[in-house]
Amino acid sequence: xxxxxxxxxxxxxxxxGTVGSAVLRLLSEQAADLxxxxxxxxxxxxxxxxxxxxxxxxxxxxxxxDAHALVRRPDVDRVVEVLGGIEPARSLLLAAMAAGKxxxxxxxxxxxxxxxxxxxxxxxxxxxxYYEAAVAGAIPLLRPLRESLAGDQLxxxxxxxxxxTNYILSSMVETGAGFGEALAEATEAxxxxxxxxxxxxGFDAAAKAAILxxxxxxxxxxxxxxYREGISAVSATDVARAAEIGCTVKLLAICERVPGANGAGDxxxxxxxxxxxPTSHPLAAVNGAFNAVFVEAEAxxxxxxxxxxxxxxxxxxAVLGDLVAVARNRVAGVAGPNATGYAALPTRPMAETPxxxxxxxxxxxxxxxxxxxxxxxxxxxxxxxxxxxxxxxDAATLVIVTHQAPDAALAATVERLxxxxxxxxxxxxxxxxxxx
Amino acid sequence: xxxxxxxxxxxxxxxxGTVGSAVLRLLSEQAADLxxxxxxxxxxxxxxxxxxxxxxxxxxxxxxxDAHALVRRPDVDRVVEVLGGIEPARSLLLAAMAAGKxxxxxxxxxxxxxxxxxxxxxxxxxxxxYYEAAVAGAIPLLRPLRESLAGDQLxxxxxxxxxxTNYILSSMVETGAGFGEALAEATEAxxxxxxxxxxxxGFDAAAKAAILxxxxxxxxxxxxxxYREGISAVSATDVARAAEIGCTVKLLAICERVPGANGAGDxxxxxxxxxxxPTSHPLAAVNGAFNAVFVEAEAxxxxxxxxxxxxxxxxxxAVLGDLVAVARNRVAGVAGPNATGYAALPTRPMAETPxxxxxxxxxxxxxxxxxxxxxxxxxxxxxxxxxxxxxxxDAATLVIVTHQAPDAALAATVERLxxxxxxxxxxxxxxxxxxx
Numbered sequence: 001x002x003x004x005x006x007x008x009x010x011x012x013x014x015x016x017g018t019v020g021s022a023v024l025r026l027l028s029e030q031a032a033d034l035x036x037x038x039x040x041x042x043x044x045x046x047x048x049x050x051x052x053x054x055x056x057x058x059x060x061x062x063x064x065x066d067a068h069a070l071v072r073r074p075d076v077d078r079v080v081e082v083l084g085g086i087e088p089a090r091s092l093l094l095a096a097m098a099a100g101k102x103x104x105x106x107x108x109x110x111x112x113x114x115x116x117x118x119x120x121x122x123x124x125x126x127x128x129x130y131y132e133a134a135v136a137g138a139i140p141l142l143r144p145l146r147e148s149l150a151g152d153q154l155x156x157x158x159x160x161x162x163x164x165t166n167y168i169l170s171s172m173v174e175t176g177a178g179f180g181e182a183l184a185e186a187t188e189a190x191x192x193x194x195x196x197x198x199x200x201x202g203f204d205a206a207a208k209a210a211i212l213x214x215x216x217x218x219x220x221x222x223x224x225x226x227y228r229e230g231i232s233a234v235s236a237t238d239v240a241r242a243a244e245i246g247c248t249v250k251l252l253a254i255c256e257r258v259p260g261a262n263g264a265g266d267x268x269x270x271x272x273x274x275x276x277x278p279t280s281h282p283l284a285a286v287n288g289a290f291n292a293v294f295v296e297a298e299a300x301x302x303x304x305x306x307x308x309x310x311x312x313x314x315x316x317x318a319v320l321g322d323l324v325a326v327a328r329n330r331v332a333g334v335a336g337p338n339a340t341g342y343a344a345l346p347t348r349p350m351a352e353t354p355x356x357x358x359x360x361x362x363x364x365x366x367x368x369x370x371x372x373x374x375x376x377x378x379x380x381x382x383x384x385x386x387x388x389x390x391x392x393x394d395a396a397t398l399v400i401v402t403h404q405a406p407d408a409a410l411a412a413t414v415e416r417l418x419x420x421x422x423x424x425x426x427x428x429x430x431x432x433x434x435x436x
Numbered sequence: 437x438x439x440x441x442x443x444x445x446x447x448x449x450x451x452x453g454t455v456g457s458a459v460l461r462l463l464s465e466q467a468a469d470l471x472x473x474x475x476x477x478x479x480x481x482x483x484x485x486x487x488x489x490x491x492x493x494x495x496x497x498x499x500x501x502d503a504h505a506l507v508r509r510p511d512v513d514r515v516v517e518v519l520g521g522i523e524p525a526r527s528l529l530l531a532a533m534a535a536g537k538x539x540x541x542x543x544x545x546x547x548x549x550x551x552x553x554x555x556x557x558x559x560x561x562x563x564x565x566y567y568e569a570a571v572a573g574a575i576p577l578l579r580p581l582r583e584s585l586a587g588d589q590l591x592x593x594x595x596x597x598x599x600x601t602n603y604i605l606s607s608m609v610e611t612g613a614g615f616g617e618a619l620a621e622a623t624e625a626x627x628x629x630x631x632x633x634x635x636x637x638g639f640d641a642a643a644k645a646a647i648l649x650x651x652x653x654x655x656x657x658x659x660x661x662x663y664r665e666g667i668s669a670v671s672a673t674d675v676a677r678a679a680e681i682g683c684t685v686k687l688l689a690i691c692e693r694v695p696g697a698n699g700a701g702d703x704x705x706x707x708x709x710x711x712x713x714p715t716s717h718p719l720a721a722v723n724g725a726f727n728a729v730f731v732e733a734e735a736x737x738x739x740x741x742x743x744x745x746x747x748x749x750x751x752x753x754a755v756l757g758d759l760v761a762v763a764r765n766r767v768a769g770v771a772g773p774n775a776t777g778y779a780a781l782p783t784r785p786m787a788e789t790p791x792x793x794x795x796x797x798x799x800x801x802x803x804x805x806x807x808x809x810x811x812x813x814x815x816x817x818x819x820x821x822x823x824x825x826x827x828x829x830d831a832a833t834l835v836i837v838t839h840q841a842p843d844a845a846l847a848a849t850v851e852r853l854x855x856x857x858x859x860x861x862x863x864x865x866x867x868x869x870x871x872x
Contacts, residue, residue, distance in 0.1 A: 022735065285718075
């Protein structure tokens, strides 16, 4: 190892919102430690922002509105991007890497949308592209997937990766409120944005799922490959039904390797949707704005990573960890391991992905109804795991949990049930995960 | 990045017990994936064992009893050590590194005992020394501490890092059994060794605590710097008392940074002892043979890592992850970041470490006893957080939880209580952690 040198490594910071400000604060507060850990001091060369007058805390001589010029400056040798969104972030990162500058990004949308092009640019230029902060904030997750588990075979990665929806679902479980009421409360409390679409409709979680699946299975997965359902259709009835079968409701990002049948190769299924999970599952206890990711690997078995998924400090911690890594690599004169896409596993359509359903029905309480209902499941090739029938007057409630079947067969069964004369109403349909 | 080459990287495996066999199995099963991930194939050059006739599954031409000769062989360029114990592991690793060979070790005792010498040897030779498998088996923990959190300031690392004692304590909580009975059951079930000293007396956890503290605080911490109490004195009464105050009992490895008072510098306190923790704490739900480590950092906030802490497969997964890392470094022609000891924080004696106690007393139920008891706490400068008094006949039980005080002051208070006329018996004393 070479000893510390006094020549500072110069970093350009693109964006200075909540995360960017926290990055600047940590760089200044921990300057001595970072120098010791890297072997050279780190210095901020410039901060690109849209409105310099809005950043009175940043020394004026560092501020610029010309991000492209900042990235091209010859004295800048690392770029940290916390702008978010696709453009101009994409062009800026590509320009930085083409100029031989390693980049650290917190931009999940960009990585999920254009990860392959960015990784190719990094490999071509022999530079680092790190983005730990893009998924699950401060939780060290991407580095463990890329490195710690590089000698193992992953089976599944299941995560609660969106704090807003987890906050809303946690409060529905606690208070029995419906989705609308819980969303209003979350907005009031500052946990949901004025336009909550990206969170509640699952777009944010789907971007993170694409990134996780790409790293976990060494295959390029694009955000548009991810099946996505949000939580706006989750009802107080769904939550109550979940409790009755010992479950709770979570929005899950699920990435799994599906073994091929009859000699076909394996594929990967990547999906985001609300699901019932047993309260005994480690993910069930992850409440409020916390994130957690559960990993199952061939040799390692079950692992879980838990922590704060958002916020300035936690996200900045992940950015700084990456910055130390790329700076150490710079001092050593190398690039770290790039993400690999060698396995190139195809993604499996949701219709063919094996899932399990919970279905609650209101039916007429007369002999033969259960048999008729069961016949509809059998007709679609769906096997039933458990049924509970509760009579009340001339009506009864049927609560059915299926075994695994292709998602399309389950969805088709539910459609058929809705049309049956004996079925007065389908009161709750949710997928079930984590039952043994 | 250079493309794949056909020249294999040759690995020497030292030891072939449960972990070594699992390493060999994974190397063979995942050969194609490992080649793709590293960029070159990995080949086992030889396996050093004591009794070759006991390894019928290993090709005879790979087996040798001369580990020193194997390590020195010019065609061997990586060494994986899963022997355990101090010697000959220490001499073999030093010889390997002196010869320019990176090493992967699962040897917690050796790293805790002689980490400084080993890290110095690695730095001098410019090679890698990785040992993820030494702490908490398959859980990616050391790499996150060394790398992901390298831009943050750690406050505390609190872990359940010994599966045997966690199994015993979990079963005491579940069944109400005493320590002896629970140990016998664990031995029967294969969770405790015939000589359980290393586990139940906390030596294993203390070695892991030393490794964690060294990495977390960039300071050399030796196994002998760790304060250590095992679980053999934990009684069914302690477990029952814990439940009464909403807690459970765990053996914790605690590494924390203690701010210096009055301008003195910070120090680190590293200790292993049983403690009551609130059942709402994420660590409280970690049962049976599972491990988990809870981390608090300045910017990242609270994180938890959870998984299987032992066993052939999980430990081999961690070894293989390290092997991929050192092999990638070999392909790139560099060494990864070494552990740093630049902060060189002093370790704080247990007597001066701030802790909190739970104390249960049987006292005479007459006026003034509580005042007399409270006076003993005050005399030692210990402030009381909560007291509960339950009368029954002429006797009463006092359950006291203190605020933080130097451990020596708390221990002295308990000694004084034991000698008081009004105190008929001190029925339970345990430290309390994680209460807010």
